Amino acid sequence: MSQVPPQKWYENGQTIPDLSTRMGYYESGLKKGEEFHSWAWKGIGDTRHVQGDLVGAEAAYREACDLSPTNADLQLKLGIAQHDLDQLPEAITTLKKAIKLAPNNPVVWYCLGLAQHDNGNLADATFSYQKATTLDPGLATAWYSLGDARGEQGDLAGAMDAYERAVAIDPDLAFAWTNLGDARADAGDLERAIAAYEHALIADPNLAPAWFGLGLTYEDQNHFREAFFCYNRAGQLGDEEGKKLAEIFKTKNIQPLRPTFLRQKESQ
Incomplete structure (x- = not known):
């Protein structure tokens, strides 16, 4: 019976759901012929990375790169692991x-x-x-x-x-919408900034920076009740500055008001 080629052998390992079993599979490749060794180290690195063992993943990818120094994908994986380690x-x-x-x-x-x-x-x-x-x-x-x-x-x-x-x-890239909102607000385009923040929050309703940015923009438009609602929501999601601003609004006896886009969404 012919032996599975190294790349196909590596790909087969990626389908093993249990990580411990997958690790054992790839480690067994180090006992095969030399043509399997770089693929085995690649698989070991992948599995360690998924397990959260970044140091171990970096070491495994380095072993793979030493064996196959002209493999761009291995260099990419090693570089990503080093980046994740802040190296x-x-x-x-x-x-x-x-x-x-x-x-x-x-x-x-x-x-x-x-x-x-x-x-x-x-x-x-x-x-x-x-x-x-x-x-x-x-x-x-x-x-x-x-x-x-x-x-x-x-x-x-x-x-x-x-x-x-x-x-x-x-369109679901919520952080991009948020940063677009920030940039538009900095440019003085407040209405389009609000639209960007709304898109961000439709994509991710729990994105605190978008709630905070929307609050700032509403406050710049003197829509204080909506601003209060947004700051309070940002604070609930862990934004300390939003929490502080919400506390200030509470002292002014202002009642929070849900933003228009939320009211429209709820009425549908």
């Missing part, structure tokens, strides 16, 4: 290796951008995110992250453009 310079170095091996892979460029962004390299992150969106214009998370990077560099118009592209691709 940002190492992650950037590893992901740049992956870029050299797979220069047209948008996910690698996006992950490199995330590591650069978290390391404070905003110009580099912006370039990487732009490269990712050029290679895959439908990668919503890359547009969202590009919006963040642009906004942090003071490019408000560029940030709004990127967020709008992100939510056009994925």
